[in-house]
Amino acid sequence: MTDSNDLLATLAQAERSAELTQARITRQGASDAIQASYHALFDAEEEDFPADERALLAQRISEWHGASALAAHYAARQQRRPATTPRLSAALDHAERLAFKPAEAAPEHLQALQQAGWSPAAIVTLSQLIAFVSFQSRLLYGYRLLAGDAPPAAEPVPAASWRRAPLTHGGRPAPPAFTRQELGWEPWIAAKPLAEFDAAGLALLARFGHTDSDYFRLLARNHPLLEQRTLADRAIFYTSGGLARQDRELAATVASKVNGCIYCASVHARKAAQLSKREEEVQRLLDVAPGGVLSAGQQEAWSAQIEFAAALSATPPRADAEQLATLRRQGLSELALLDLVQSTAFFAWANRLMLTLGEPFEP
DSSP states (O other), X not given: OOOOSSHHHHHHTGGGXXXXXXXXXXXXXXXXHHHHHHHHHHSOOOTTSOHHHHHHHHHHHHHHTTOHHHHHHHHHHOSSOOXXXXXXXXXXXXXXXXXXXXXXXXXXXXXXXHHTTOOHXXXXXXXXXXHHHHHXXXXXXXXXXXHTOOOOOOOXXXXXXXXXXSBOTTSOBOOSSOOSSOOEEEESSOOOXXXXXXXXXXXXXXXXXXXXXXXXXXXXXXXXXXXXXXXXXXXXXSOSSSSOHHHHHHHHHHHHHHHTOHHHHHHHHHHHHHHHOOHHHXXXXXXXXXXXXXXXXXXXXXXXXXXXXXXXHSSSOOOOHHHHHHHHHTTOOHHHHHHHHHHHXXXXXXHXXXXXXXXXXXX
């Protein structure tokens, strides 16, 4: 098993590139939070979700995302191979769905997990694991690309489809299309009631301004992981220098279009439009129909970023060396490229949580 305080850098052989190494030092806060999230998920000892089951699931997810080195790492973490039980089979089925077609997740899939013996808290941790390893896989791919790997060119990644039901599971009106309007979000399993939080849990919610959020109170069923995930989010999106904030928000929007996450796209398209003052271009991206080319009609700089972010968001990822070279010719520094990789990859995590655990509604 790889023994490292910086797992992904080790697996990516990031030291091959002095520029990448320096960029990651500049973004040390993100690296620390990503590594701490890994430890929160895989070093935890919980009877209802044993470590060997976690490692087996992570191995399979890594394989589906084409991350062979990461899969080997998780295979080596298994002290013994878990028995194939209905409970584990249900988790593997759910993980495969979220790897390839996350927008197809539905309330009945969580009900199936509960019927197979998964508690609400374990379902949250399972969802975090699936989403986190999806994130790790794209980080690893992106780091290797920045360090000098040269995968072959691939076809452009199209926009995905999304849920079309007119009403949510709870009977609220569902958004019919991608939008920059503010949306609500309803969970499919109960958020943790505030009365059940201890002082540390309440302080965590207050610290990040999420006391009234069903989504964050649901994720708080795994308090240590929520804290590290939130720190990673802040360290990836709210730092100075490197890629402009509006372009990080654009990358989040692109990933959300690839994964079919209307809620995440609404939040980050709104931010991208506000910061860039390019509302027409952002709306054009949102309006791309399923199967359409996401970069169509965009100006050259954004077109290149959109194509790269879409390719990195595919399952498995397929961003290529020519796309990276185009971005470099346009003047993106190594730090900006690292920001683009990390902000895109983060939405492999965020989208899969939003799509797994609930759905958006129109207020």
